[in-house]
Amino acid sequence: MRVSKLTICILAGFLFSSSVAFGLSREIGRDIEFPKDFDQQKARAILEVVRDKKFDFRDGYVSYWPPDWGTRLSFVGDTTSLTEFLAALRGVQGMGLRLVLYDGRDDEGRRDSAWQLYFSHAHPDQLTVYVNLKAKSLDLSKLKLPDWPAA
Numbered sequence: 001m002r003v004s005k006l007t008i009c010i011l012a013g014f015l016f017s018s019s020v021a022f023g024l025s026r027e028i029g030r031d032i033e034f035p036k037d038f039d040q041q042k043a044r045a046i047l048e049v050v051r052d053k054k055f056d057f058r059d060g061y062v063s064y065w066p067p068d069w070g071t072r073l074s075f076v077g078d079t080t081s082l083t084e085f086l087a088a089l090r091g092v093q094g095m096g097l098r099l100v101l102y103d104g105r106d107d108e109g110r111r112d113s114a115w116q117l118y119f120s121h122a123h124p125d126q127l128t129v130y131v132n133l134k135a136k137s138l139d140l141s142k143l144k145l146p147d148w149p150a151a
Contacts, residue, residue, distance in 0.1 A: 028060040032071045032119045042094055046127065049088040050117065055081060058113050069121040074113035078137050082115055083144045089117070089127055090146035096126040099145070104132030114138055 030051045034043050049055070050073060060073040075085065090097050104112030114135035118128040133140070 024065050025061050025063045028062050028071060028073075030057050030060070030073070032073070033062045033069070034119070035121055035124055038124060039094070042092060045092045046089070046095070046119070049085070049092070052088070055085055067122065071119045073117045075116070076114045076135075076137060079139050079142045082131065082138060085115070086129060087146045089129065090148075092127070094125070097146075097148075098126055098128040100128060100130045101133050101140075102130055104134045 030047075032043070032046060032050065050057075056076045058074040058076055060071065062071050063069065075081075077085075086097070086099070089095070112132050112135070114132055114137050116130040116132075118130060120126070120128070131138070131140070
């Protein structure tokens, strides 16, 4: 079977454009891709929480999609574990902590973790924790939030 040069060019173009689109994100372990000039003391304190084995890490991704670069790390666990995770992050000096509640998915298309930590290059002074309201392992009526002092 002969394949025309045009067919090869079309296939090569499709493969190249697909790899560029998928190449804007990559997997990462228990790590965060901080900006080059990010405070090393803060980075160590954040990574100490992220790498603590008592928090059940599932997967992580770094996204290079403009206009924001960010790292998203997924965790599973119960309400007690989430409470400890939030308290540990709240203890990182010089970092704000934002909590976002969302309706996650648990179907054949996608299984969202109980919570995710997001670090954004656009907001390097803030950590965001996304809490999945549909996570079966969480009883949010028992969640104890850390103290948030007045700004």
